[in-house]
Amino acid sequence: MSTLDMGIIGNGTIAGLVSADGDYQWLCLPRFDGEPVFNQLLGGSGTFNVWIDGLKSRSQTYDANTAILRTRLEAEDDAILEIVDFAPRFENRGRVFRPVSVVRRFHVISGTPRVRITLTPETDWGARQLPSVRGVNHIRFTDGELAFRVTTDAPVSYVLSGTSFLLEHDVSFILGADESLTDTVDVITLDWEERTRKYWSKWSRSLAVPFEWQDATIRAAITLKLCVFEETGGIVAALTTSIPEHEGSERNWDYRYCWIRDAYFTVSALNRLSAMGTLEHYMRWVRNIVAQSRGGHIQPVYGIGLESDLTEEHATHLPGYRGMGPVRRGNQAAEHVQHDVYGQVVLGVSQSFFDHRLLSPPGIAEFHQLEPVGERAFAVHDTPDAGIWEFRTIANVHTSSAIMCWAACDRLSKIASHLCLPDRATYWTERAAIIHQTIMEKAWNPDIGAFTAAFCGDDLDASVLLMAEIGFLPPTDARYIATVDAIDKTLREGNHVYRYKTEDDFGRPKTAFTACTFWHIDALFRVGRSDEAREMFESVLASRNHVGLLSEDVDPVTGDLWGNFPQTYCMVGIINSAALLSKPWTSVV
Secondary structure, three states, X not given: OOOOOEXXXXXOOOEEEEEOOOOEEEEEEOOOOOEEEEOHHHXXXXXXXXXXXXXXXXXXXXXXXXXXXXXXXXXXXXXXXXXXXXXXXXXXXXXXXXXXXXXXXXEEXXXXXXXXXXXXXXXXXXXEEOOXXXXXXXXXXXXXXXXXEEEEOXXXXXXXXOOOEEOOOOEEEEXXXXXXXXXXHHHXXXXXXXXXXXXXXXXHHOOOOOOOOHHXXXXXXXXXXXXXXXXXXXXXXXXXXXXXXOOOOOOOOEOOOEEHHHHHHHHHHHHHOOOOHHHHXXXXXXXXXXXXXXXXXXXXXXXXXXXXXXXXXXXXXXXXXXXXXXXXXXXXXXXXXXXXXXXXXXXXHHHHHOOOOOOOOOXXXXXXXXXXXHXXXXXXXXXXXXXXXXXXXXXXXXXXXXXXXXXXXXXXXXXXXXXXXXXXXXXXXXXXXXHHHHHHHHOEEOOOOEEOOXXXXXXXXXXHHHHHHOOOOOOOOHHHHHHHHHHHHHOEEOOEEOOOOOOEOOEOOOOEEHHXXXXXXXXXXXXXXXXXXXXXXXXXXXXXXXXXXXXXXXXXXXXXXXXXXXXXXXXXXXXXXXXXXXXXXXXXX
């Protein structure tokens, strides 16, 4: 049975998921949203697996402060095998080397383990196995435009036939372009591993981490970095598709695309740690989106290559995670109207106007390119949309969307002031004030004593907690404090928080949304309930899997992880909450 006990490897071009048994569960080529050639996660037979005779125990860890994954398998006869998995990423000739390639090294620690290594990639979303052509030290897999080569110093005959054999010395595999290597596979593997280790160690050292929860923060930051498609700057919401939000829910979505909302949170979190490279990459992606929109509608989600057509289809040859279909590719959310996107476009790039560290900071021209986004936000701030949770058949004037429209105008006014454009600053300040007044009048429900999910509504929604984080209200405001209390009583179960508890297109949610739990933790801290916030934070950290990763949802009763994995929203929450709650460095040094 598939579980989310997996680690992620990647390099900004591709990413793979490896189970605690050392089996590849998921790998898409040639990029995050491509063909899943290894697809066991969703019930397929595409594999790159290892079996060891007499398995007694297993463990999996990351090398400290890197994206190098190490799986240790121990047999009953005391033979020990270690599998090292990574995607090469390092500085080479003045640029970052990040090929469409992954590396596996099987390292014999003790004894002579008897193993079977299986390599059977699939194509057409599980419909058929990829044709293979054997070479002396490699196997070529080709099917139309999909072509790659696996080069190895293991016996090719054993790998192709699935024959078990005694592993008497280390062997390596490099999955990459369909071309010959420049040296032997063992030499290249060890060289790439060391250079990749140095790259990640150096990158991690550059992070401005909080004093407490350093390991959790660094792991979250590396994971977010692995979700950035650096060719374009797009950031995927997660690396998987169709892992349901709870058992049998059919809430199975394809998250391998760039939601402007999720990307904004990712960029903000990495900026908080002083990882500025992601902001620079993302600025390019967003500017292209703004140019495409020409002041009109902006989709909530695009492909990582700026694709606007993400037509949703069912992949019928894959049974789904634990047999729970459907498996979806594409996402109908690209067709939705979600007004919060305009605020997140502006919020996502606003720091770049003020940060002196950027090599090419934006200026007046870029500000004027953003102004149509603000105009759109002002025009739609009090009109119905699908909301932050992307309801498919429900439309309301959602409070969280209106708040983000306010943020677009508010940040434009601040940018205009910074650029010494007083007339534009006044213009956008007035627009922001109008939206602010509208929200205060229509989203506050005095009978409930809270800001509600929609204008003139009665239901609660955890997304309104963000109003203090983005500066819509100070956390000392009595109405905000009352809203935090109401959400605490209504949407919280134990130390987990639901998005909402009302019926939606698929019924009533049965799992808590992890990002909302982090938002609530931050809100508790801001309103002065710091001890409770810290206890809640420690509890949600305990929900992570064995290598420190989180998925979209958690079952409050069982603690099981559900939803797409690893979800950027959740890893962002770790960084933001740790930075907010941590004791200062000055308290100990």
